[in-house]
Structures are given as structure tokens and as C-alpha cells.
Amino acid sequence: MWSKPRVRALLVSVVLALAIASIVVLALMPSPVAPKPFMTLRGLGYEVDYYSVSTFNYPVVVFRGFMNGEPVFFTVSLFAMAPSHIYTVGYYSGYGSVVVNLTGSLVRYIASRWVSEFNGALNPSLIAFITYGEGNKSWTVIAAIPYKPSWVVSREPIEITVNANFTAVKPAIVMPVTKPTGTTQNNPTNGLNSDPFGYTYEGSCIGNPNVTYPPSPSSSYSCGRFGECYYWVLQQCSLFEGPIPLLFVGWSKNAIQSISGIFISGITGTAQSGSGLFGTVNESGNLVQLGQSITFSQSYTIEMPIGSQVCIVYGPSLTFTEGVCPANNIGSPIYYVPSSGFFYIGLPGNVSYVAFQEYESGVGPLDNWANGTEPLSLLPQDFFGNNYLLVYPYIDVGNGSITGMFTGVLAILQQYGELVVNLYDDFYYSGGSGSPLCRSSMGATGPNYIEYTLSNVINTYSPNTVGLAYEFGTLIAGLVLDFIPGFQDLGIGIEAALDVAGTFLVPNLVNNNQFSINANVFIYWQPSSQFYVTLIGSPEIKSSVGSQYVYPIGLIVNYSQPYLNYLVGTQCNK
Amino acid sequence: MVRSLFWFYVGFVFVSFASSLWLLLSSVLTVMPIPLPYWFLYTPGNIVAAGVVVAALMLALYTYLGVVLVLGKLLRGFVPITMVTSFAIGFALLLARLAIPALIMVIIAYVMLIGTYAVLISVATTRASKALWGVATIILTLIPPILIGGGLAVIDYVKYMAIIEQAAAIIASAIETWKLGVGQ
Numbered sequence: 174m175w176s177k178p179r180v181r182a183l184l185v186s187v188v189l190a191l192a193i194a195s196i197v198v199l200a201l202m203p204s205p206v207a208p209k210p211f212m213t214l215r216g217l218g219y220e221v222d223y224y225s226v227s228t229f230n231y232p233v234v235v236f237r238g239f240m241n242g243e244p245v246f247f248t249v250s251l252f253a254m255a256p257s258h259i260y261t262v263g264y265y266s267g268y269g270s271v272v273v274n275l276t277g278s279l280v281r282y283i284a285s286r287w288v289s290e291f292n293g294a295l296n297p298s299l300i301a302f303i304t305y306g307e308g309n310k311s312w313t314v315i316a317a318i319p320y321k322p323s324w325v326v327s328r329e330p331i332e333i334t335v336n337a338n339f340t341a342v343k344p345a346i347v348m349p350v351t352k353p354t355g356t357t358q359n360n361p362t363n364g365l366n367s368d369p370f371g372y373t374y375e376g377s378c379i380g381n382p383n384v385t386y387p388p389s390p391s392s393s394y395s396c397g398r399f400g401e402c403y404y405w406v407l408q409q410c411s412l413f414e415g416p417i418p419l420l421f422v423g424w425s426k427n428a429i430q431s432i433s434g435i436f437i438s439g440i441t442g443t444a445q446s447g448s449g450l451f452g453t454v455n456e457s458g459n460l461v462q463l464g465q466s467i468t469f470s471q472s473y474t475i476e477m478p479i480g481s482q483v484c485i486v487y488g489p490s491l492t493f494t495e496g497v498c499p500a501n502n503i504g505s506p507i508y509y510v511p512s513s514g515f516f517y518i519g520l521p522g523n524v525s526y527v528a529f530q531e532y533e534s535g536v537g538p539l540d541n542w543a544n545g546t547e548p549l550s551l552l553p554q555d556f557f558g559n560n561y562l563l564v565y566p567y568i569d570v571g572n573g574s575i576t577g578m579f580t581g582v583l584a585i586l587q588q589y590g591e592l593v594v595n596l597y598d599d600f601y602y603s604g605g606s607g608s609p610l611c612r613s614s615m616g617a618t619g620p621n622y623i624e625y626t627l628s629n630v631i632n633t634y635s636p637n638t639v640g641l642a643y644e645f646g647t648l649i650a651g652l653v654l655d656f657i658p659g660f661q662d663l664g665i666g667i668e669a670a671l672d673v674a675g676t677f678l679v680p681n682l683v684n685n686n687q688f689s690i691n692a693n694v695f696i697y698w699q700p701s702s703q704f705y706v707t708l709i710g711s712p713e714i715k716s717s718v719g720s721q722y723v724y725p726i727g728l729i730v731n732y733s734q735p736y737l738n739y740l741v742g743t744q745c746n747k
Numbered sequence: 748m749v750r751s752l753f754w755f756y757v758g759f760v761f762v763s764f765a766s767s768l769w770l771l772l773s774s775v776l777t778v779m780p781i782p783l784p785y786w787f788l789y790t791p792g793n794i795v796a797a798g799v800v801v802a803a804l805m806l807a808l809y810t811y812l813g814v815v816l817v818l819g820k821l822l823r824g825f826v827p828i829t830m831v832t833s834f835a836i837g838f839a840l841l842l843a844r845l846a847i848p849a850l851i852m853v854i855i856a857y858v859m860l861i862g863t864y865a866v867l868i869s870v871a872t873t874r875a876s877k878a879l880w881g882v883a884t885i886i887l888t889l890i891p892p893i894l895i896g897g898g899l900a901v902i903d904y905v906k907y908m909a910i911i912e913q914a915a916a917i918i919a920s921a922i923e924t925w926k927l928g929v930g931q
Contacts, residue, residue, distance in 0.1 A: 178929065185928035188757050191764040192921035198767045199910050 210334075218314040218341035219303070224332040232275040232324045232331045236265075238305055240312070240339045244269030247337070250302040253283045262299065275325045284325035296321055303337040312339035378410040378525045383549045387529055402534040405543065409528035412549065414521065420627045420692050420727060421517035421709075422485070427732030428704045429487045429510060433621070433697035434500030435730065438482035440518060442475035442690030444562050467522075467548050473562035475690050477518065478554075479506050483566055485516055491568065500697035501622070508568055517727075518564050518692065523549045564690065596744035597708040598735035599625075599728075605700045610735060611745035615708060622697045623706065625728055696730060707736035707744070751815045752870065753927040756920040758808045763917045766801040806831045809863060816866070823866045830859030861887050864916075871919065872926050879919035886912040 210222035238247035249271050251262040262280060265271045275284075287297050299318040306312075314337040324331045378384060386405050422435060429435075484498030488509025496507050508516065524547070531541040557563050598610040600623055607618060616623040696706065709727040729736040735743060809827040816824025837852030864884040871877040886908050894905055 181928045184757065185924050188760045188924045188928075189921050192760050192917045195760070195764040195767050195917045196914050198764075198771045199914055201771060 214319070216316055218338050219316040220336045220338075221316065221318055222334045222336070224334070225330075231328045232320075233333070234273045234275060234299070234301075234318065235332060235334045236267075236271040236273070236301065236303060236337065237269065237334065238271075238303060238314075238337045238339060240305055240307075242340075245305050245307075245339070247271070247303055247305040247339075249273070250304070252300045252302075253280060253297070275320075276328065280325055284322035287322035288326055301335065303335070305339045312342050314339060314342055375412040375414050375523065378412040378527075378549060379407060381410065381412075381525070381549060384410060384525065384527060385547060387543050403539070404532055404534065405529040406532050406538070407527060408530045408542075409526070411526040413524050413526065414552070415524065420690060421515050422627075422694055422727065423515040423729040423736075424485070424510075424513060425729075425731050426511075426513045428730045429485070429513070431702045431732060432500075432704055432730070433699050433702070434484055434486035434498060435516075436482065436484050436498055436500055436503070436505070436622075436695040436697065437516065437692050438505075438695070439691065439693040440477045440481045440564070441692075442564075444469050444473040444475060467551060469562075471560065473556075473560050475562045475564055476557075477566060478557070478563050479566065482506075483508065483516065485510060487511070493568075501695070506566075510568070514568060517567050518690065519567050520562075520564050521552045521555060523552065525549050596735075596737060598705065598738070598743050598745065599708050600706040601704065601735070602698050603703045607698070610705070610743060616706070619695075621699070622695045625694045625696075625706075625708070627692045627694055627727060694728060703732060705731045705733075705735040705738075707731065751819070752812065753924065755808055755812045755815070756924040756927065758804070758811070759920040760917055760924065762801060762804045762808065763913065763920075767913065769801070806834060812863070812867075816870070821870070823869065826859055826862040826866050830856050830863050833859060857887075857891070867919075871923060873922055876919040876922040876926075879915040879922070883912045883915040883919070886915075 210224050212223040214221040234251075236247075236249050238245050246266065246268045248266040251265065251273060253262050262273070262277070265273055283297075296319045299320065301314075301316045301318060303314045303316060304312065316335050316337065318333060318335060320331075320333065323329070384407060386407070420440075422437060424435065482503070482505045484500060484503075484505045484507045486499050486507065486509060488511060490509070490511050492507075492509040494507050494509075495504075497503070498505050498507055527547060529543040531539045531543075533539055551562075554565075555563050597615070600607060600614045600616055601610055602623075607623065614623070616625045618624075696704070698704070707729045709729065731738075737744075810831050813824040813826070813828035813831070817828070818824075833852045834856035837849045837856055840849035840852060843849075861884060864880055864887060868877050868880045868884065871880055890905055890908060890912075893901055893908075897904075
């Protein structure tokens with residue numbers, strides 16, 4: 174090569190050109206060195222970088238989604254933690270990146286509450302469910318994004334980038350049910366492998382006139398200028414029957430052995446005319462709302478057919494009988510329970526798992542699916558007379574809906590360090606006397622009991638709510654997953670997480686109309702008893718007539734310490 | 748001997764060009780929330796990876812420089828070799844989370860880098876490149892005291908100084924390439 178001066182001259186010219194180009198590049202550099210994030214956080218499948226420079230004059234969160242190194246179309250469900258509640262900030266979607274301004278009134282309100290209540294001493298988090306769907310699979314990265322409330326309040330130009338790498342998480346299979354799962358649950362420890370937390374398979378619902386189709390493919394896909402048209406074909410419809418949990422009471426085995434019993438009374442509520450249920454499907458990672466597929470045409474009073482009270486006491490085996498409640502000598506239906514479990518009140522219904530495939534006219538099926546769930550109907554036993562809606566008692570000793578939810582709560586807590594339900598450690602009883610665990614108790618004590626009022630109000634609070642069906646959707650989605658035993662596995666963790674998100678984060682949607690249910694729970698003790706009561710709260714629910722929230726929707730009676738205390742410490746957030 | 752340095756200068760210009768281009772693009776992309784040039788996938792992890800690659804290439808170049816000088820019976824070639832060695836040790840110590848020893852090694856490496864520039868002045872074949880290497884050397888020497896004295900308040904000035912240093916070194920290398928390649 175040394176003997177070839179021309180080659181050398183060419184090389185020298187290239188070097189000179191590159192040198193000049195380098196100088197130009199160096200001169201062009203807008204900021205001399207790349208802005209460095211002042212903070213970087215990492216989680217499973219994501220990295221959060223905080224920059225103090227922004228092309229905007231206000232705080233923004235930029236989500237970037239990658240699959241195998243390529244930018245992809247994805248959705249973001251963004252939630253914000255307020256001091257005691259979780260709010261839905263919104264649902265977003267975009268190709269490659271999504272920008273969310275932290276300037277909305279809701280976000281500013283939440284931030285100002287953090288500032289006013291804790292004087293900026295705490296950094297709360299946004300929780301993002303970042304989802305990418307392709308064909309029959311969906312990948313979800315769950316990111317916790319801590320921020321300083323003062324950035325939002327004073328509109329500082331902070332840019333937070335969240336890089337979600339979908340390749341790093343396991344996909345959930347959400348495609349047609351090839352093999353209907355079993356109808357009953359025999360495994361008392363967990364129901365992960367077969368029966369989806371208390372739902373039973375009924376059969377196909379193809380041809381059912383109640384099935385609501387997705388809105389036609391988005392405008393860019395509908396009939397184009399060359400006359401090509403797209404439409405949905407229902408390829409799979411599986412009908413399930415199961416309860417929608419409304420209120421619950423849980424206990425540990427030691428606790429139920431230690432106390433005299435739990436007595437629940439005054440189980441009543443109302444469902445206003447016009448309230449209803451919605452379906453939800455996941456189309457390529459986009460949550461699309463269907464319906465509303467069930468509407469109450471009139472107002473109903475909610476009642477429980479076996480009466481408005483039940484009694485739960487310890488017994489050697491699970492037994493249900495009529496009699497005199499040993500705890501308080503009042504006649505009522507009695508559940509004898511041998512172990513830890515939940516009692517809950519639910520509304521039985523028919524819920525369908527649907528899978529729609531997109532077709533192009535004259536071409537045939539395309540590889541684009543929309544799948545999810547929609548409630549098709551309530552059951553005849555839900556109605557009585559002209560104006561009664563009946564809710565039913567359920568016992569869950571480890572395989573029911575409530576267990577499913579708490580499996581998810583624990584999975585999220587352990588994997589992401591976020592507690593998605595609101596806990597309030599209310600009361601403990603030991604050595605013959607009881608005291609509040611926090612500043613005050615929400616219960617009312619009597620000579621040998623403490624009484625709580627549980628209630629659950631369901632209301633519309635934003636035009637973009639996905640609604641009750643999302644709860645169904647994620648619950649049912651659990652069963653069509655390729656289940657992996659054990660929820661340490663990410664696939665389960667995420668689905669269970671979505672379960673919880675759907676159940677607790679998205680208030681059930683009833684169009685500006687209210688659906689509410691109440692119950693009084695009495696925990697009876699004896700002098701030798703020991704127990705802790707933890708209340709479980711729902712997120713705040715906003716409606717056009719103002720905001721309201723419900724606390725609690727459930728409670729758990731534990732023996733040795735408050736529920737989840739070993740993981741999260743004592744919780745006094747109300 | 749001196750002719751063998753031709754490849755050092757060529758490599759220096761190539762690597763410098765690549766690193767400055769990467770710096771420019773990453774700084775633009777960082778403040779752009781739109782998904783424009785995704786074809787080379789900007790992520791902070793990749794920025795770090797690219798930085799590591801550039802640093803490794805630079806160290807290889809300085810090793811080559813030192814070896815060529817030593818083989819040419821110029822013992823000052825041990826200066827860049829010492830620099831590379833101490834930097835590598837410092838980096839290893841950093842990975843082992845031994846912060847103080849790592850800092851000491853990196854300081855030694857930095858001093859040796861200044862020495863390397865001085866060596867480059869001594870072997871430069873033109874007055875222009877000698878002057879440019881000299882400017883770069885002076886800036887390299889001034890940066891630590893300025894940073895220590897001024898702290899983060901002067902970081903922007905230091906960045907501009909670093910750019911000028913980089914530019915001077917690139918032009919000096921280009922001149923040397925020209926001189927050694929076709930000028931003789």
C-alpha cells in the first residue's frame with residue numbers, strides 16, 4: 174500500500190474531509206456535550222431518565238417503546254398516586270414515542286396535594302402500564318416513575334424519558350381459547366392453572382345477538398381511496414359465568430379461630446336507571462371500549478336473596494347452614510370456615526371472551542386481532558320482582574376472585590414495590606382490650622365487637638373510562654393466558670397486575686348514574702382474642718356532581734400483625 | 748519510524764469524527780421528544796456503549812503510538828503506554844467499586860495524557876501541528892484547575908474549551924496525515 178501513492182492520497186483526502194466535518198460537527202453542537210440525565214432509574218424492562226432540559230417549557234414524560242430494537246406502536250395507561258388514592262391520568266398511544274404533558278388540571282391537583290400535605294418532602298410516583306400488542310401476544314412493561322410534585326406545580330422544564338424495552342418482558346398470550354378450561358375448581362390453594370378465579374366456562378357465544386362489535390377499524394384503515402374496505406369478524410366467543418366482586422371481608426386462619434365470629438348485616442344498595450356495563454377489547458395494544466352492552470332500563474334496589482345478613486365462624490370444615498350465629502346469638506345463615514378465606518358479595522353475570530379478526534374485503538383475513546371481554550347479560554337470578562337486583566354471597570377459600578385480586582396485589586408489591594390498593598391499619602385487639610392502630614379508628618366499638626360500614630359506589634368520572642368490562646377483561650384474560658405455574662413468573666405477575674389495575678384503578682363505569690352497595694361488618698371478640706383489622710380502599714371516584722370516594726370496600730382480619738405489615742409496615746393513609 | 752505514525756493520525760481523525768458525530772446526534776435526540784431518526788436507536792444505554800467503544804479505540808490508538816515510538820528507540824513512547832495502562836487499571840478498579848484507588852489511577856492517566864500530547868508535539872513534523880498540539884496540551888492542563896476552582900458554575904466554559912481542544916487535536920492530526928502521506 175505504501176507503494177501506491179494514489180491510494181494514500183485518497184486516504185489522506187478522506188482524513189482531511191473527516192477532520193473538516195468533525196470541526197463542523199463540533200461547532201454545530203447545540204449544547205457542547207450531550208445533556209446528561211441528572212437521575213436514572215431502572216426497572217424490569219424499562220429505564221427512566223430525568224433531564225433538566227426540555228424543548229418544552231413545562232414538565233413532560235416521554236415514553237419510548239421498543240421491540241427488538243425497533244420502535245413500535247404502543248399504549249400507555251397512566252395512573253397517578255395521590256396521598257391516599259390512585260387516579261387515572263389517561264390512556265395514550267403512539268408509534269415509537271408518546272409525550273404526556275404534566276400540565277393537566279388533574280395532575281396539577283394531585284401534585285399540589287402532595288406539596289400541601291407533605292411540604293414537598295415526599296416524591297410520589299406515576300405508574301405506567303406500557304403495552305405493546307402484536308397478533309396474539311401482548312407485552313406490558315410496568316414502570317413506576319417518581320417525580321417531585323414541585324416540578325408539576327411550578328411547571329419546571331423537566332423532561333422524563335421512559336424507555337420501555339418490550340423484549341425484556343414475557344408476552345401474554347391473549348388469543349382465542351383453544352381449550353375451554355375446567356368448570357370447577359378443586360385445588361384449594363390457587364386456581365391459576367384452570368378455573369380463572371371462580372369463573373366457569375359455559376360454551377360458545379358465536380351468534381349471540383348481544384355481542385357488540387368493535388368500532389370500525391380506525392379511520393386510517395377503513396375504506397380507502399382505492400375502495401379497499403376492512404371489517405371485523407368474530408372468530409371466537411367463549412361465554413363464562415361468574416361473580417363481579419363488590420364488597421369483601423377476609424380473615425386469616427388464626428384470626429378466625431381467635432375471635433368469636435364475623436357478622437355481616439345490612440347488605441343493600443341501589444342501581445340507578447341508565448347505569449350499565451361496558452366491554453373492552455385490546456386491539457394491537459389499544460384498549461377499545463365496546464358498548465355499553467348491559468344497561469339497566471330502570472332503577473333497582475339491591476338485595477341479597479338469603480337475607481341481608483350472614484355469620485362467619487370457625488369450624489372444622491366448610492359448611493353453610495341456617496342457625497343462630499354463635500358470635501351474637503342472632504339467627505342468620507352461617508358459614509363455618511376451616512381456614513383463611515374471603516366472604517364477598519358479588520353480582521353473577523355472563524361475561525364473554527371475544528376475539529375479533531380484521532378482514533379486508535376481497536382479500537381475506539389479516540393478522541390483526543381485537544380480543545377482550547364484554548359482559549353479555551346478567552343472569553335471571555340477578556332480578557327479582559319489578560325492581561330488585563339480587564347480589565349473592567360467595568365464599569372464597571383460596572381459589573376465588575378475591576384471592577385472584579390479592580395474588581395480583583402481592584405480585585405487584587413484590588416485583589415493583591408499589592402498593593396498588595389503599596390500606597388503612599385500623600384496629601387491634603389483644604390482652605382484653607382494643608386500640609386504634611393509627612390516629613383514629615373508622616370502626617365503632619361495642620362491648621364485645623367492632624363495627625365497620627363497607628360500601629362501594631360506582632360512578633362515571635371521565636369520558637375515557639374503560640370501565641367495568643376492563644375488570645372483567647383482565648380477570649378473564651387470566652384464563653386464556655398460557656398459564657405458567659407460580660406467579661413469580663413475570664407472565665403471571667403482569668396479568669395479575671392488570672387484574673388488580675383493572676379492579677382497583679379503573680372505576681366501574683356507569684354512565685353518570687350510580688350503582689352503590691353497603692354492608693355493616695361486626696367483628697366479635699372474646700377477652701382472649703387477638704386480631705388486627707386492615708381496611709382496603711378503592712380509588713377516588715369522580716363524577717359530574719363532584720368527587721366521591723369509598724373507603725373501605727373490604728377489610729381483612731389478621732392474627733399476628735396487620736395485613737401486609739411485614740411487607741409495607743403500618744399503613745395509615747386514609 | 749515517524750512514517751509509521753501515519754496510521755495513528757488517520758485513526759485519530761476517524762475516531763474523533765465518529766465520537767463527535769455521535770455526541771451531536773445524541774445531544775439533538777435527547778431534547779427531541781419526537782421519534783425521528785430511530786434508525787440508529789438512541790437510548791442512554793447505547794450512548795454509554797458508544798462511549799466505551801470510542802474510549803477503547805482511543806486507548807488502542809495510544810497503545811499503537813507508544814509501541815511505534817518505543818520500537819523506534821524513542822523511550823518517550825512509554826508515556827502513552829503508561830497512560831493506557833493506568834487508565835485501564837483505573838477503570839477496572841472503578842468496576843470493582845474501589846473509588847479512591849480508581850481516582851488516583853485516573854489522575855495518573857490524565858497526567859500521562861498531557862504527557863502524551865507533549866510527546867506528540869515532539870514528534871510533530873510541521874510547525875502548525877506543533878502549535879495545535881500545544882494549544883490542546885495547554886487546554887488539557889488548564890481544565891482541572893479551572894474545574895476545581897470554579898466548580899459547576901464554569902462547566903459550560905470548560906465544555907467549550909474541550910471542544911476547542913478536540914478541534915485542535917483533529918486538525919493537527921489531519922495536518923500530520925497530510926504531511927506524512929503525500930507531503931514528503
